Each structure stands twice: as structure tokens, then as C-alpha cells.
Amino acid sequence: MPATNLAHLRRVLAVRGLTPASVIPDASGGRTEEACVRPARLVEGDSLAWRPVGAAEPWPDPLAFLDGIQRSELIAYAGAAPIVVGEIAAAVRERAGRRLTTVLTERRVIAIARPSALAAAGDALDGLESVALPEDEPPHPVRDLFNAARALDRARGSLELLVGDRFRRQSEGWLVVDGSLTESPGWAADPRMLGISKSHATLPFEGAELERYLRLPYGHRSSVYAPETRSLAPVRAWALRLWPWEGKDLFHGLVRIEVAPVNGSTEMADLLARRLLAERAPLSTPDPRWDRLLYGIHSVEQYLRAQVRGTA
Numbered sequence: 001m002p003a004t005n006l007a008h009l010r011r012v013l014a015v016r017g018l019t020p021a022s023v024i025p026d027a028s029g030g031r032t033e034e035a036c037v038r039p040a041r042l043v044e045g046d047s048l049a050w051r052p053v054g055a056a057e058p059w060p061d062p063l064a065f066l067d068g069i070q071r072s073e074l075i076a077y078a079g080a081a082p083i084v085v086g087e088i089a090a091a092v093r094e095r096a097g098r099r100l101t102t103v104l105t106e107r108r109v110i111a112i113a114r115p116s117a118l119a120a121a122g123d124a125l126d127g128l129e130s131v132a133l134p135e136d137e138p139p140h141p142v143r144d145l146f147n148a149a150r151a152l153d154r155a156r157g158s159l160e161l162l163v164g165d166r167f168r169r170q171s172e173g174w175l176v177v178d179g180s181l182t183e184s185p186g187w188a189a190d191p192r193m194l195g196i197s198k199s200h201a202t203l204p205f206e207g208a209e210l211e212r213y214l215r216l217p218y219g220h221r222s223s224v225y226a227p228e229t230r231s232l233a234p235v236r237a238w239a240l241r242l243w244p245w246e247g248k249d250l251f252h253g254l255v256r257i258e259v260a261p262v263n264g265s266t267e268m269a270d271l272l273a274r275r276l277l278a279e280r281a282p283l284s285t286p287d288p289r290w291d292r293l294l295y296g297i298h299s300v301e302q303y304l305r306a307q308v309r310g311t312a
Contacts, residue, residue, distance in 0.1 A: 006085060010075050012124045019077040040204035043236060044224035044266055048209045052220050053240075053270050056277035059174070064094040064103070064167060065296035067178040068160040069304045070152055074145070078117035081139040084148040085128065086110050088156040089304045090163040092175070093296065100299050103171075104163050107307065110155060112148040114139065131155060157183055168193075176279075178297045181235050181258045188233035188260060194272060195235075195258035198292040200251055204228075204237070216254065218244040221273045224264050236264030240273050242280050243291045253291040 010020040042048065068090035076083045091105040110129040111118065118130055131151045133144060161184055167175060174192050181187040181195040204227055205213050216222055222239040235258045243253030257272065281293035
């Protein structure tokens, strides 16, 4: 994909009568994942419990990690309709003999706007993929920017699915995914895939059980549960505390693990939790999310960001 010169693109669009833009207006941001509680069904025990998993245990090679990144810029308005250029990328890096190697990578640059706005830009957007926003309501810049963010999320998710499926066709090794497995029925049923989620916008319990879930001690996992899901991709899940949270925040070091139902036994949950403890990112990692990062996932992000910076 050739480099995209956004400053030049803004000048070209200005010549065509569009309004160049580079800063998203205040209060235009929105959450693409709304906070909610979706009660889960316990599949291990009769009540939510804390379970010590034991000492960290090295994960045998090979082990692969999949993650993606995205970024976007507002470049112009066609009337009141914004045009956003987004960049997405996804990669798999595999570890063997303590060495991480990039085995797959994909990158896309896309223009996101209403069809009328894309048409007004004309051939200025040639070379970019395009994603059309809904045009069933009049333009509203804040709503359109929110819709553009949702569209970019979906495009990134689709790219990650593409890269993950390509990796699985060439390898049967373990693949750790940054995020949920429920985006794909194939992933959710794969006995050699594991999803790790840093986000807790959707919580699986409420009341006293939620308090217990959020106060999970370091080195412990929660009982295994079946998350409520609107997809046709059932999984088993549990919370794992990677670092002590006391004196910091209830979410500090807390991640949600997802596996195929076949891996939802007590023994397998304990084994995978011990292996994940050994994969924690080091304390020196310069990332505000270091407490919920795995070293391999962080390595994928670093690689992708370096590639994006090098081609922008």
C-alpha cells in the first residue's frame, strides 16, 4: 500500500470545494462499546469462586500472537458530512526458541464517509479502499464521526479475522488473540486458540458476584463461566489477575480469558492461567496498559506501529 500524504489530500479536496479538517470537534468522541452487564452462566461450581492457579509455568514453543491496530484522521467535510481516512493493520508473530518472528501481516488504508461525500471527493481518494456510511438520515458531524469509528472497528476486526484464518491454515500451534474469540464461530471452537481481553465494558455478573469478580486476588482466576453472547459462537471464560490490584484500581491487572468449550475444564483453565502468568509484559513496558498486556501481544503492537510510522 503506497504512503498516503494526508496534507496533500486535504489540499486537493479544498480545490474541489470541500472543507479541509484535521481536528475532531470537542465532544464528538463516543464509545464504540457501551458499558453493560450481560449475566453469565457458571459452569464450574455452584457459586463464583477465587481459585489459585499456582506458580507461573513457561508456555512450550511454538506460541503465536495476533493483534491489530488502527488510527484515523478527519481530513475534510463535504458540506456537513465528514470524511475520515483510517489505517488498519494486523499481524501474527510466532515465538520459537525465545525469538519472535513476524509470520503474517496485512495493512489497509480506507476512506470512510457518506456515499455523497465520497462522490464529492471524486478521484482525490483514488487508491484508497472506501467504506460508505448510512445515508438514511441527514448529515450530523458528531453522529457521522461516531459511525466512522464503528466502521473502522469493524474493518480492523475483519482484517484480524483474515490474518488469523490465514495463520491457522498454515499452522496448528497455539494462537493467542488480543480480544474475543466470539467474532468467529471457527475461532470459538478452535482448541488451540485463546482470547485475552483487556476491556471490561461488558461485565458478566452483578451485585455481590460482581464485587467478588472485581476483587479477584493476584495469581487467582475466577470460576469458569459461559458468557452471554448474541453470536453463534459459544465459549468458556474466566477472569485472571496478572498483577496485584490493591492500592491501585479494581481493573489493574485484570483480564478475561476466552477458550473453546472443550478447554473449559478446571484442569485446563488452571494450566492455561499458569502459562499466561509467565507471558506477562515486563514492568518496564512503556505502555499505560502494561498491567494487562502479554509480552507477545505488545511485541505485535510495537511491530505494527513501527510499520505504520514508516509508511505514513
